[in-house]
Amino acid sequence: MRHTVIPFGPQHPVLPEPIHLQLTIREERVVEALPALGFVHRGLERLVEARDVPQMIQVVERVCGICSMIHAHCFCMGVEALLGIEAPPRAQVLRVLWSELHRVQSHLLWLGLFADCLGFESLFMQFWRIRERILDLGEATTGNRVIVSVNVIGGVRRDPDAAQLAWVAAEIDRIEEELRRLEPAVLDDPTVRRRTVGKGVLSRDQAWELGAVGPTARASGIAEDMRQTNYAAYGRLYFEPVVETDGDSHARLRVRFRETLASLDLVRRAIRILPAGEVRLKLREPPAPRGEIVVRVEQPRGELLYYLKGSGEKRLDRVRIRTPTFANLPALLAMLPGVSLSDVPVVTLSIDPCISCTER
Amino acid sequence: MRALRRFIDRMRAKSPWLLHFDCGSCNGCDIEILACLTPLYDVERFGIVHLGNPLHADLLLTSGTVNPRNRKVLANLYAQMPAPKVVVAVGACGLSGGVFRDAYNVVGGIDRVIPVDVYVPGCPPRPEAIIDGVVLGLQKLAGGGRGGR
Numbered sequence: 461m462r463h464t465v466i467p468f469g470p471q472h473p474v475l476p477e478p479i480h481l482q483l484t485i486r487e488e489r490v491v492e493a494l495p496a497l498g499f500v501h502r503g504l505e506r507l508v509e510a511r512d513v514p515q516m517i518q519v520v521e522r523v524c525g526i527c528s529m530i531h532a533h534c535f536c537m538g539v540e541a542l543l544g545i546e547a548p549p550r551a552q553v554l555r556v557l558w559s560e561l562h563r564v565q566s567h568l569l570w571l572g573l574f575a576d577c578l579g580f581e582s583l584f585m586q587f588w589r590i591r592e593r594i595l596d597l598g599e600a601t602t603g604n605r606v607i608v609s610v611n612v613i614g615g616v617r618r619d620p621d622a623a624q625l626a627w628v629a630a631e632i633d634r635i636e637e638e639l640r641r642l643e644p645a646v647l648d649d650p651t652v653r654r655r656t657v658g659k660g661v662l663s664r665d666q667a668w669e670l671g672a673v674g675p676t677a678r679a680s681g682i683a684e685d686m687r688q689t690n691y692a693a694y695g696r697l698y699f700e701p702v703v704e705t706d707g708d709s710h711a712r713l714r715v716r717f718r719e720t721l722a723s724l725d726l727v728r729r730a731i732r733i734l735p736a737g738e739v740r741l742k743l744r745e746p747p748a749p750r751g752e753i754v755v756r757v758e759q760p761r762g763e764l765l766y767y768l769k770g771s772g773e774k775r776l777d778r779v780r781i782r783t784p785t786f787a788n789l790p791a792l793l794a795m796l797p798g799v800s801l802s803d804v805p806v807v808t809l810s811i812d813p814c815i816s817c818t819e820r
Numbered sequence: 821m822r823a824l825r826r827f828i829d830r831m832r833a834k835s836p837w838l839l840h841f842d843c844g845s846c847n848g849c850d851i852e853i854l855a856c857l858t859p860l861y862d863v864e865r866f867g868i869v870h871l872g873n874p875l876h877a878d879l880l881l882t883s884g885t886v887n888p889r890n891r892k893v894l895a896n897l898y899a900q901m902p903a904p905k906v907v908v909a910v911g912a913c914g915l916s917g918g919v920f921r922d923a924y925n926v927v928g929g930i931d932r933v934i935p936v937d938v939y940v941p942g943c944p945p946r947p948e949a950i951i952d953g954v955v956l957g958l959q960k961l962a963g964g965g966r967g968g969r
Contacts, residue, residue, distance in 0.1 A: 471872070524846055589860065592855070606852060
């Protein structure tokens with residue numbers, strides 16, 4: 461029996477980013493998938509040699525534009541821990557608020573792209589229409605649409621007033637209502653179900669062995685979410701991870717849809733517990749962290765890990781970033797064999813790949 | 821024959837087909853480019869259709885910096901596009917390297933590899949700015965574009 465090798469990417473209509481998969485096909489079924497990376501590698505970790513700590517925040521935000529807030533949050537938490545300071549309580553809650561808004565917009569973005577890759581274009585338009593309203597909330601409270609750039613060492617840059625927060629809370633309610641109206645179109649639509657149910661199955665044991673993280677692991681029944689470690693203000697928000705057990709593309713779709721609603725709820729509760737006070741510590745001198753630390757936070761795509769090492773200079777010695785898509789790629793390669801060629805885009809997209817994160 | 825050619829030139833600018841290639845950006849520009857297609861900004865009202873095939877494209881929209889690995893892909897995509905064609909570079913890093921300028925694996929702006937017609941600054945630029953850049957590109961396309969007559 462002859463094999464055919466088909467290149468998938470680096471430029472492909474369903475992929476917003478360049479990743480190359482070399483697919484070995486036998487009778488329309490994938491036998492083996494080999495990834496080729498490096499199209500987006502910029503070498504950001506080495507930029508610590510050229511940038512001091514506050515400048516480095518701008519760089520880590522641009523590791524990934526979709527979850528920039530969470531990268532900066534993680535980096536600032538690490539530097540603050542090395543310096544032995546802690547952001548004021550109001551800043552902690554505001555960071556959670558913006559992180560969750562970022563998660564909502566990232567999940568809506570993915571839900572739209574996923575619908576588009578199934579050929580369900582009107583649903584893509586609906587999700588992106590709702591996403592624009594989340595971006596409006598971010599822009600009104602932080603000043604930027606995509607890369608919000610609101611974190612600084614020792615707090616946050618902006619302090620929304622009570623009127624703005626009341627507007628955000630009211631808007632969140634309206635957005636949730638619209639999303640609930642879309643729920644049957646996403647989860648129960650027969651076309652969506654036929655393209656996703658049973659496609660790209662990842663069992664719980666496989667997910668565990670291959671080290672899958674985030675929604676990919678949670679869709680296979682692993683109840684693991686870094687927000688359970690109660691960093692920033694998550695400890696006061698009584699957080700519960702969203703878990704599904706089927707492990708197929710539809711389960712990953714359900715996890716992300718339910719997480720979107722859960723994140724909207726977290727935003728609402730964060731506004732309710734927001735304490736008064738300062739949002740930013742005044743640092744007497746430029747930060748010069750000493751020591752090493754590992755920080756873990758939950759990104760929309762899973763666990764994000766930063767390793768920081770400093771020796772009391774204004775520049776760090778080393779930054780190591782381990783991003784969720786990097787952890788999920790082995791799981792993707794385990795899902796692909798046996799999948800039909802026409803389902804490869806669906807399964808690839810179902811792990812929500814973020815290549816610019818992976819390659820930095 | 822010349823009248824037909826003039827007609828095609830005029831009509832091409834009325835419904836340009838657009839190819840987007842991400843050559844190493846942080847996704848910030850890419851999602852803003854995609855946001856241009858969605859109901860709030862809706863570039864389809866200018867007749868712009870986003871597609872994935874360089875052989876059908878009139879306008880190449882790029883985001884991000886060039887690195888040694890993807891410069892071949894970028895040059896290849898540009899060579900596959902039929903003339904006349906227009907290139908719009910989106911985002912600070914596609915213009916000069918931007919925030920990634922000093923990183924070791926960054927060649928620099930898009931114009932190191934292929935000729936660029938319109939530069940859209942910003943990190944990331946707002947969708948309005950991207951639409952403005954594309955419309956400027958269309959004017960160049962109506963005027964003959966690159967490699968045209």
